[in-house]
Amino acid sequence: MLLDRNLHIRAIDTFIDPSVPRERAIITHGHADHARSGHGAVLATPDTIAIMQTRYGVDCAGRFQALDFGVPLLIDDVSITLYPAGHILGSAQVLVEHKGQRVGVTGDYKRLTDRTAQPYELVRCDLLVTEATFGLPVFQHPLPQTEIARLLKSVRDNPERSHLVGCYALGKAQRVIALLRDAGWDAPIYLHGAMLKLCGLYEELGVKLGDLRPALDVPKADFAGQIVIAPPSAIRDRWSRRFPDPVVCQASGWMSVKQRARQALVELPLVISDHCDWGELQQTVHETEAATVWVTHGREDALVYWCRQQGLEAEPLHLQGFEDDGGEEAA
Amino acid sequence: MKRFAQLLELLALTSSRTRKLAALTQYFRDTPDPDRGYGLAVLTGALNFANVKPALLKETVLAEVDATLFAMSYDYVGDLGETIALIWPHHGGTGELPSLTELIDLFNTTSKRDLPKLIGSLLTRAEINERWALVKLATGGLRVGVSARLAKTALAEMSGVELQAIEEVWHGLKVPYGALFDWLDGKTGRPDIDQSARFHPLMLSNPIDEERDLARLAPEDFAAEWKWDGIRVQLVMGAGTVSLFSRTGDDIANAFPDIVDNAQGRAVLDGELLVGQDFDPGSFNDLQQRLNKKVASARHLRESPAFIRVYDLLFDGDVDVRALPWSERRARLEAWFAANPQTRLDLSEVLPFADWEDLARQRRQGADEHGHEGVMIKLRQAPYVPGRPKGYWYKWKRDPNVVDAVLMYAQRGHGRRSSFYSDYTFGVWKGNEIVPIGKAYFGFTDEELKLLDKWIRTHTIGSFGPVREVKKELVFEVAFDSAQESARHKSGVALRFPRISRIRWDKPAAEAATLADMAVFVAAT
Numbered sequence: 001m002l003l004d005r006n007l008h009i010r011a012i013d014t015f016i017d018p019s020v021p022r023e024r025a026i027i028t029h030g031h032a033d034h035a036r037s038g039h040g041a042v043l044a045t046p047d048t049i050a051i052m053q054t055r056y057g058v059d060c061a062g063r064f065q066a067l068d069f070g071v072p073l074l075i076d077d078v079s080i081t082l083y084p085a086g087h088i089l090g091s092a093q094v095l096v097e098h099k100g101q102r103v104g105v106t107g108d109y110k111r112l113t114d115r116t117a118q119p120y121e122l123v124r125c126d127l128l129v130t131e132a133t134f135g136l137p138v139f140q141h142p143l144p145q146t147e148i149a150r151l152l153k154s155v156r157d158n159p160e161r162s163h164l165v166g167c168y169a170l171g172k173a174q175r176v177i178a179l180l181r182d183a184g185w186d187a188p189i190y191l192h193g194a195m196l197k198l199c200g201l202y203e204e205l206g207v208k209l210g211d212l213r214p215a216l217d218v219p220k221a222d223f224a225g226q227i228v229i230a231p232p233s234a235i236r237d238r239w240s241r242r243f244p245d246p247v248v249c250q251a252s253g254w255m256s257v258k259q260r261a262r263q264a265l266v267e268l269p270l271v272i273s274d275h276c277d278w279g280e281l282q283q284t285v286h287e288t289e290a291a292t293v294w295v296t297h298g299r300e301d302a303l304v305y306w307c308r309q310q311g312l313e314a315e316p317l318h319l320q321g322f323e324d325d326g327g328e329e330a331a
Numbered sequence: 332m333k334r335f336a337q338l339l340e341l342l343a344l345t346s347s348r349t350r351k352l353a354a355l356t357q358y359f360r361d362t363p364d365p366d367r368g369y370g371l372a373v374l375t376g377a378l379n380f381a382n383v384k385p386a387l388l389k390e391t392v393l394a395e396v397d398a399t400l401f402a403m404s405y406d407y408v409g410d411l412g413e414t415i416a417l418i419w420p421h422h423g424g425t426g427e428l429p430s431l432t433e434l435i436d437l438f439n440t441t442s443k444r445d446l447p448k449l450i451g452s453l454l455t456r457a458e459i460n461e462r463w464a465l466v467k468l469a470t471g472g473l474r475v476g477v478s479a480r481l482a483k484t485a486l487a488e489m490s491g492v493e494l495q496a497i498e499e500v501w502h503g504l505k506v507p508y509g510a511l512f513d514w515l516d517g518k519t520g521r522p523d524i525d526q527s528a529r530f531h532p533l534m535l536s537n538p539i540d541e542e543r544d545l546a547r548l549a550p551e552d553f554a555a556e557w558k559w560d561g562i563r564v565q566l567v568m569g570a571g572t573v574s575l576f577s578r579t580g581d582d583i584a585n586a587f588p589d590i591v592d593n594a595q596g597r598a599v600l601d602g603e604l605l606v607g608q609d610f611d612p613g614s615f616n617d618l619q620q621r622l623n624k625k626v627a628s629a630r631h632l633r634e635s636p637a638f639i640r641v642y643d644l645l646f647d648g649d650v651d652v653r654a655l656p657w658s659e660r661r662a663r664l665e666a667w668f669a670a671n672p673q674t675r676l677d678l679s680e681v682l683p684f685a686d687w688e689d690l691a692r693q694r695r696q697g698a699d700e701h702g703h704e705g706v707m708i709k710l711r712q713a714p715y716v717p718g719r720p721k722g723y724w725y726k727w728k729r730d731p732n733v734v735d736a737v738l739m740y741a742q743r744g745h746g747r748r749s750s751f752y753s754d755y756t757f758g759v760w761k762g763n764e765i766v767p768i769g770k771a772y773f774g775f776t777d778e779e780l781k782l783l784d785k786w787i788r789t790h791t792i793g794s795f796g797p798v799r800e801v802k803k804e805l806v807f808e809v810a811f812d813s814a815q816e817s818a819r820h821k822s823g824v825a826l827r828f829p830r831i832s833r834i835r836w837d838k839p840a841a842e843a844a845t846l847a848d849m850a851v852f853v854a855a856t
Contacts, residue, residue: 137396138404138417142459256417257408258343258463267344302403309397 002078002096003103003127005294005317009096012075014043016094016105019319026080028107029091030055030170033297043067045082047090047205051170054201069118072097085109086120087274088171089202095123104288105129110273111280112144115182116174116207128290129317132298133275134253141253141277147270148179154247154268155225162223162243166232166250166266169194171274173229174202176251177209179272180227190215190223192230192239220244236265253277282306332428334362335370336457336464342475351477355485366431368507371486373431373468375479377506380438382446385470388415391447391454395420406797409743412470416454416463423455432507438469490515498717502530502580528572530565530580531599531645531653532717536707536724544725545687552712554657555682555690557697558705558726559603559640560615562622566590566600566639566676575604585626587637589675596671597648600664601715602641602679610638610677614815615827641668642679642707645715653715660715682706690727698729702813705729731810732852733832735843737765738805741787742798744772751780752787752799755831757807758822760845765803766822768849769811774831783834806835806843814852824849 003009007016014024021038028034028044030051035044037060042049046066053060067073069092072081077099082092087108094105104125111120134141155163167173173195180189188211191199199212215228223243234240235248250266253273261269276284281303285293292313295303300316307314338358342351355374359367372378392415393401401418408414429437434453441449450469454462467473483501487494492515500522504511510522539545563578573591575584584591587604606621607613617635621627644664645653652660661681668678684690690706697703705728713723736757744753754772758765775783786805793800810832817825824846 136404136407137400137420138408138414140417256459258340258413259408259410261344262346265346269344299403299407302400305399305403306397 002098002101003105003129007105007129007317007319009078011098012078014075017107025061026094027052028085028094028105029088031088031108034107037061041065043073043080045069045090045092048092049090050201050205051090051198054197055170069121083121083123084118086111086114086117088117089174089205089207091117093121093123095125101126103127103129104290106131106284108133108275109284110275111284112141114175114178114274116171116178116202117274122284122287125288125290127292127294128285128288129294129296130281130284130303131275132281132295132300132303134273134277135281135295135299135303137278137302139253139256139273139277140279141256141273142271144175144179144272145183147251147272148176148183151227151249151268151270152180152183152185154249155227158247159225161245161247162226162228163268164228164230164235164240164243164246164248165270166235166248166252167195167229168252169231170198172251172272174199174207174209175274176229176270176272177212178207181208181210185227186210187226188213190218190226190228192228192234194231194234195229215242232264285310285312332431332434332464333461334358335366335373335431336461338370339464339467339473339475340460342477346476348481351481352485352488355477355482356488359485359489364509364512365507368509368512369431369435371482371508372506374473374475374477374482376471376473378435379471380435380469382441382443383438383450383469385411387446388412388450388466388469391450392418394447395451406743410474412466412472413463416459416466419454419462421451421455428453428457428461434465434468486511486515490517495717496521498532501532502576528567528569528574530567530574530576532580533563533565533578533601534643534715534717534724535719536726537719537721539708539725539727541727548687548708550684550686550690552710553708554661554711555684555693556642556679556707556709557682557703558707558728559605559612559679560702560704561603561605561612561618561640564602564604564639565645566594566598566602566641568594568597568599570597583622586621586624588627589632589637590639593673593675595673596667597646598644598667598671599646600639600641600676601643601645602639602676604637604639606635606637608636610640612640616815636675638675638677640679641676643715656712656714657709658711694727694729703729704812729812731812731832732814733808733810734759734768734848734852735806735835735838736768736809737803737840737843738787738801738807739765739767739803740798740800741783751784753780753784755783755807757809759843759849761822765840765843766846767820768822768824769809769820769826769829771807771809771829771831774810775834779834804840806838806840807831808833808835811852814849816853822846822849824853 014026015022016026017028017034018025023040025039026043027048030048035052037056040062042061043065049064049066067082069082069084072079079097081095085091085093085107087110093107096103102125104123108131109120167176177189190213199209203209220242232250240246247267249268249270251270251272253275254260255269256271285307293307294315294317296317296319304314304316338354341354345351396418404418405414453465457465483497484494486497513519514521565576567574573594574582575587575591577583605612606618621631621635644660647663647667694706708725708727710723736759738755739758740756741752742754744751756767756770758767787799787801790802791799792802809829811826811829813827815825816823
């Protein structure tokens with residue numbers, strides 16, 4: 001077997017997104033449950049390497065090797081090619097080829113357009129290893145533009161309140177900012193300290209985000225009618241007390257489930273996801289033409305069940321270390 | 332319908348009572364009749380459709396969605412209505428939806444055969460939030476954190492009419508509340524409702540705080556009674572009609588003809604409904620059997636006769652005595668009983684006691700020897716005030732029994748706890764195996780819930796549908812009010828009102844209780 005169930009490519013002793021330090025690792029993208037520090041050698045896209053070095057320090061791996069999208073790298077007789085996954089900036093799918101056999105590992109991915117990430121490309125393969133974060137038919141993501149329109153309507157309707165939007169610092173925050181800009185919101189957007197470095201990096205890498213300011217040393221009243229982006233943990237914490245009567249928002253695929261929003265004490269849930277919804281997962285399984293599907297982190301069971309109904313071989317991979325239910329990284 | 336869907340969503344997602352109240356008030360102000368009346372009926376749970384039931388909705392969905400995928404989704408979402416709203420696979424854009432009034436009319440007049448088609452077409456036309464509201468409306472059980480009282484408070488805010496005045500007429504009103512809104516808008520006088528068969532909102536008690544309250548309350552100012560383990564009822568004996576209401580104002584007379592047919596005289600009485608021969612209360616289980624039946628069977632009437640242990644008088648004949656102090660109402664109640672001999676009503680005795688210590692001793696003894704739930708303590712000077720006024724009535728429950736039991740199975744919760752494993756089945760040792768004795772889903776904090784959820788996910792040894800079986804390693808200290816013999820449980824024991832009192836992360840499962848230990852609790856009741 002070219003790839004085993006721990007996402008280990010035995011022929012070249014290389015792991016994909018390993019959860020513990022390994023000699024050689026291919027990293028699909030910069031989220032912490034995929035990109036860990038301490039590996040001997042890391043192969044990834046230049047953007048992912050930049051993100052890892054920004055988050056963990058330039059020495060977070062023994063050495064880095066950058067590989068551009070679409071350029072095959074031959075190691076012994078195994079060929080590795082990275083294709084855009086559309087999840088966050090630099091996120092990649094991994095195509096492993098050996099003697100005519102093709103294995104595609106999606107990493108985290110989405111198929112909707114997002115100008116803060118390189119657009120997803122379909123990778124045909126024999127064995128597909130797909131994520132299933134939103135692998136249940138109850139997940140039918142709306143267009144993010146309609147969700148942003150709801151946010152802007154709420155801002156208009158509540159001019160005396162500030163809007164705190166809970167976003168994960170890497171990927172979601174920049175996407176929400178870009179969506180706001182594209183919807184015509186030109187005002188300064190205020191950022192929690194945890195957002196500053198990564199937004200700066202996105203700008204450096206060519207993603208324009210407009211006027212961003214730290215939410216520091218601003219008189220409370222001046223936040224009325226403003227939008228503030230912060231990590232989900234901060235929007236319900238003491239940190240949020242500096243804002244006038246905030247409307248607590250959260251941008252995540254989980255927000256489609258009202259009970260989830262209530263648990264998180266979110267007043268305005270925004271269903272903006274950086275993963276495929278159920279329909280897109282099905283579409284991907286079809287279009288890759290894979291005969292075998294391994295399903296990883298998320299709701300594996302439903303997608304496995306559906307694949308088998310389609311006559312495909314399918315099984316769940318119970319990989320350790322990935323965020324399961326709506327952890328901050330995952331959604 | 333769109334306006335109502337928006338209201339429901341706002342209510343569901345706003346935890347602030349002030350904001351909920353503002354939204355409700357605004358809705359009642361802006362919405363024309365009869366839509367707002369139907370909205371009020373939905374919020375207070377007053378609507379019930381004969382044919383639109385959760386099962387019908389499920390059937391409608393299962394015609395379009397694979398049953399296994401539906402079951403997996405329901406298990407994940409934890410709320411049937413929300414699962415249906417989210418999983419519906421057809422989206423026909425934003426066609427016009429009927430108004431709330433039209434919708435309710437459609438639900439009531441469409442034949443059973445055509446209902447799935449109607450519901451399917453509505454779901455397809457609705458946007459996601461409307462779909463959610465539609466399903467909630469059809470299945471009842473809104474879970475948007477609005478009590479009937481909050482809705483009435485909004486009516487009071489809207490109109491300036493006092494809440495208590497609204498409560499007074501409430502149970503005589505009919506959906507869609509035209510007469511109520513006319514009165515609140517100042518167009519007509521107070522609605523004229525049938526006084527003789529009317530429910531009067533009940534006076535409720537507060538739990539006593541042993542440390543704070545007992546030190547500052549003078550025992551001589553209070554009277555004590557046993558706290559009975561039945562259901563609270565109000566018996567309204569008018570001219571020619573007798574009505575029996577549950578504490579929420581539902582008329583349950585049909586299930587208890589033995590009480591209604593035998594009541595003599597005129598009065599409005601407050602008391603506890605119990606079952607048993609010769610005024611000797613049986614188990615709550617026996618009462619439950621009768622409550623489950625809309626109409627009593629001959630066997631039930633014979634084997635589990637019902638009676639009311641009466642403890643208060645609201646109307647003496649036609650005279651409203653609620654403003655009188657408890658001591659005077661009690662004297663009138665005793666005189667009324669003397670004048671109107673009864674076969675299915677008796678008086679709840681007043682317990683003499685010297686001081687709080689003496690009452691505490693009686694409370695313990697009553698619990699141990701007779702299985703009493705505790706005592707009620709009532710201020711002798713207190714008028715009868717609907718709601719839960721402070722300082723008048725206290726309940727002093729007996730200390731719970733506790734047992735150390737082992738977690739066996741866990742299931743995902745519903746509502747706010749959906750997707751967390753929050754429903755627990757636990758058991759005690761019987762030889763080398765553990766047999767279940769009960770289920771509990773509260774008694775722990777949100778933080779503990781997260782830890783339990785994590786423990787369960789990492790200690791699962793099997794799954795049966797939505798249920799996970801776990802390693803028999805975690806001990807709960809379970810508190811419960813009483814234990815009964817039960818044929819339904821493998822252990823032969825069932826606990827009443829079990830809750831988790833502590834999680835014993837430290838205690839080895841081998842040291843948990845045995846079935847033999849449970850015998851003493853069963854014997855006590």
